[in-house]
Amino acid sequence: MCGIVAYVGDNEAYPILIKGLKRLEYRGYDSSGIALINNNNLNLYKKQGKVIELEKFTEGKDIVSTIGIGHTRWATHGAPNDINAHPHYSKSKNLAIIHNGIIENYASLKKELIQRGHEFESDTDTEVLIHLIEDIQYVAKVDLVEAVRIALNEVIGAYAIVIISKDNPNVMIAAKKSSPLVIGVGHHGEYFVASDATPIVEYTKNVVYLDDEQIAVIEKGKDLRLINIKNQEITPYIQELEIQLETIEKGGYEHFMLKEIYEQPTSIKNSMRGRLDVNKGIVSLGGIRDYEQKIMNANRIIIVACGTSWHAGLVGEYLFEDLTRIPVEVEYASEFRYRNPIINENDVIIAISQSGETADTLAAIKLAKEKGATIIGICNVVGSTISRETHCGSYTHAGPEIGVASTKAFTAQVTVLTLMALSIGYKKGAISDSKYRLLLTELDAIPGKVEQMLKSDIQVKYISEIFKDSSNFLYLGRGYNFPVALEGALKLKEISYIHAEGYPAAEMKHGPIALIDEDMPLVVVATKHGNYEKVVSNIEEVKARSGKIIAIVTEGDTEVKAIADHIIEIPATEDCLSPLLTSIPMQLLSYHIAVMRGCNVDQPRNLAKSVTVE
Ligand code: M6R
Numbered sequence: 169m170c171g172i173v174a175y176v177g178d179n180e181a182y183p184i185l186i187k188g189l190k191r192l193e194y195r196g197y198d199s200s201g202i203a204l205i206n207n208n209n210l211n212l213y214k215k216q217g218k219v220i221e222l223e224k225f226t227e228g229k230d231i232v233s234t235i236g237i238g239h240t241r242w243a244t245h246g247a248p249n250d251i252n253a254h255p256h257y258s259k260s261k262n263l264a265i266i267h268n269g270i271i272e273n274y275a276s277l278k279k280e281l282i283q284r285g286h287e288f289e290s291d292t293d294t295e296v297l298i299h300l301i302e303d304i305q306y307v308a309k310v311d312l313v314e315a316v317r318i319a320l321n322e323v324i325g326a327y328a329i330v331i332i333s334k335d336n337p338n339v340m341i342a343a344k345k346s347s348p349l350v351i352g353v354g355h356h357g358e359y360f361v362a363s364d365a366t367p368i369v370e371y372t373k374n375v376v377y378l379d380d381e382q383i384a385v386i387e388k389g390k391d392l393r394l395i396n397i398k399n400q401e402i403t404p405y406i407q408e409l410e411i412q413l414e415t416i417e418k419g420g421y422e423h424f425m426l427k428e429i430y431e432q433p434t435s436i437k438n439s440m441r442g443r444l445d446v447n448k449g450i451v452s453l454g455g456i457r458d459y460e461q462k463i464m465n466a467n468r469i470i471i472v473a474c475g476t477s478w479h480a481g482l483v484g485e486y487l488f489e490d491l492t493r494i495p496v497e498v499e500y501a502s503e504f505r506y507r508n509p510i511i512n513e514n515d516v517i518i519a520i521s522q523s524g525e526t527a528d529t530l531a532a533i534k535l536a537k538e539k540g541a542t543i544i545g546i547c548n549v550v551g552s553t554i555s556r557e558t559h560c561g562s563y564t565h566a567g568p569e570i571g572v573a574s575t576k577a578f579t580a581q582v583t584v585l586t587l588m589a590l591s592i593g594y595k596k597g598a599i600s601d602s603k604y605r606l607l608l609t610e611l612d613a614i615p616g617k618v619e620q621m622l623k624s625d626i627q628v629k630y631i632s633e634i635f636k637d638s639s640n641f642l643y644l645g646r647g648y649n650f651p652v653a654l655e656g657a658l659k660l661k662e663i664s665y666i667h668a669e670g671y672p673a674a675e676m677k678h679g680p681i682a683l684i685d686e687d688m689p690l691v692v693v694a695t696k697h698g699n700y701e702k703v704v705s706n707i708e709e710v711k712a713r714s715g716k717i718i719a720i721v722t723e724g725d726t727e728v729k730a731i732a733d734h735i736i737e738i739p740a741t742e743d744c745l746s747p748l749l750t751s752i753p754m755q756l757l758s759y760h761i762a763v764m765r766g767c768n769v770d771q772p773r774n775l776a777k778s779v780t781v782e
Contacts, residue, residue: 174342188367197776216253233337245274269327269347300322301316341385355372377405381396466494469488472517476522491592548580562588642671648744649747659758664758673706696725
């Protein structure tokens with residue numbers, strides 16, 4: 169949550185900051201603000217709402233500066249108003265700070281500072297931190313870097329911060345713990361700082377990812393200096409960014425979400441690239457190779473994740489139990505970390521996260537690591553915190569996902585889980601050679617079938633028009649498609665604000681059937697797999713109570729077609745691969761309904777793409 173961008177160099181900071189904030193808006197859009205230094209003045213401009221509001225606010229103002237910091241906020245402490253927007257001043261107004269994270273002990277620090285005469289304008293924990301830093305500077309008579317270091321030893325919590333000082337308009341100080349921060353090393357001594365690489369990539373591909381408890385002293389024209397909070401010097405490790413600019417732009421689509429839905433034939437292919445060789449019958453995931461034996465011998469696998477990634481984890485449970493015969497548990501990271509779970513050295517944890525920054529998933533990993541388990545990561549963002557905290561893992565390679573509603577990340581996660589389960593299952597002798605070969609061939613064909621699925625978009629749009637004003641939706645699926653039902657309901661909820669619930673189809677008669685009437689649309693996956701006949705019976709039960717049925721069926725199906733109000737066909741595939749196809753019309757349905765209801769599809773209310781708070 170919250171996006172940070174900063175610049176120092178010879179160019180104008182303002183356009184770089186505004187453009188960067190727009191790229192980071194997916195991380196929060198309650199308010200935004202910038203601080204610029206010019207003519208020995210440190211000026212703050214901040215505004216509630218999106219970055220566009222900030223742009224309007226700064227029209228005609230003095231924004232000329234070659235150093236600046238910018239922030240887009242997802243509110244944690246304090247209402248989303250102008251005053252609580254970042255940046256925040258120190259007491260003397262000589263310093264300004266932007267912050268992503270939470271200072272947990274801010275209340276006690278604030279109390280002490282108030283006793284020493286500090287007054288606060290905002291309700292934020294961030295303002296407390298910058299007052300504390302300046303207080304240390306004066307009391308301990310130390311320079312700003314040392315004051316930051318001492319302060320960071322006093323705070324408890326998570327932070328990614330950037331500070332600028334009126335007294336030194338060529339220097340920025342950045343630091344991080346548990347929230348991400350990347351420094352771009354530009355040409356001719358210029359530097360960029362950001363929460364992720366998207367605001368940086370068009371200026372430089374050379375970046376340094378800060379590690380926890382590191383402080384960067386970033387001075388125009390000088391080498392980057394890194395220390396840790398114990399005051400040890402660290403040699404910066406400069407890496408080359410792999411992302412391309414086009415991947416973070418809309419490319420002619422109306423919304424990022426639609427672009428990302430349409431990218432799925434490619435993103436799924438990219439998740440398999442270099443890992444699946446159908447002709448040779450090989451599945452090879454380099455990132456987990458050294459740990460494969462450990463996984464094969466695991467007592468059990470525990471999958472931890474949140475939101476959509478948790479749904480992918482549920483598909484993973486079916487895949488791993490089916491194909492490897494290793495018992496699997498799927499846990500909400502937020503529950504797992506707080507319930508004193510039983511974990512031992514023979515357990516393997518798979519942590520799934522698109523962003524690789526989700527606070528609860530990260531905490532779950534740390535807990536399991538302490539207890540000696542082996543941790544595998546499945547992340548999309550290269551270099552993210554989770555990908556660095558795990559023992560091994562596989563990137564999903566879906567490319568940047570900007571829309572808050574996860575789409576291509578989900579199918580890429582399911583693809584990687586499928587590859588992992590196939591590789592382990594085959595090596596373990598848990599699946600036959602013929603089944604293995606069949607699944608490899610079918611998996612290889614999935615990108616083409618997704619392409620075909622996307623042609624149903626016109627039909628899904630037509631169905632969306634009919635149901636766009638419904639107040640509730642029910643999603644049903646069985647087996648591999650139960651998690652898809654959950655995911656379909658989540659997609660609709662988060663972007664169209666329609667109440668929706670996902671259920672295993674057979675559970676309907678244990679309660680939710682009471683909700684069914686002529687106003688209740690039901691989205692049901694009824695593909696020709698294991699429980700087909702049972703799902704058909706569930707559909708009949710809904711029909712008998714006048715529910716409206718939108719069924720996702722296998723191409724050529726006639727039985728469900730005869731009873732459903734609307735059908736969407738998917739190409740035939742194996743049961744365990746069907747979520748990669750059935751999830752597509754659900755994504756499109758939620759997208760079109762949200763657009764028709766006038767909702768902000770890419771930035772739904774109250775949400776942020778990367779949930780770095782608990
Ligand atoms: O980055 P992560 O995959 O760890 O994020 C987990 C959830 O916050 C995320 O999937 C969320 O549920 C999405 N908005 C769903 O579309």
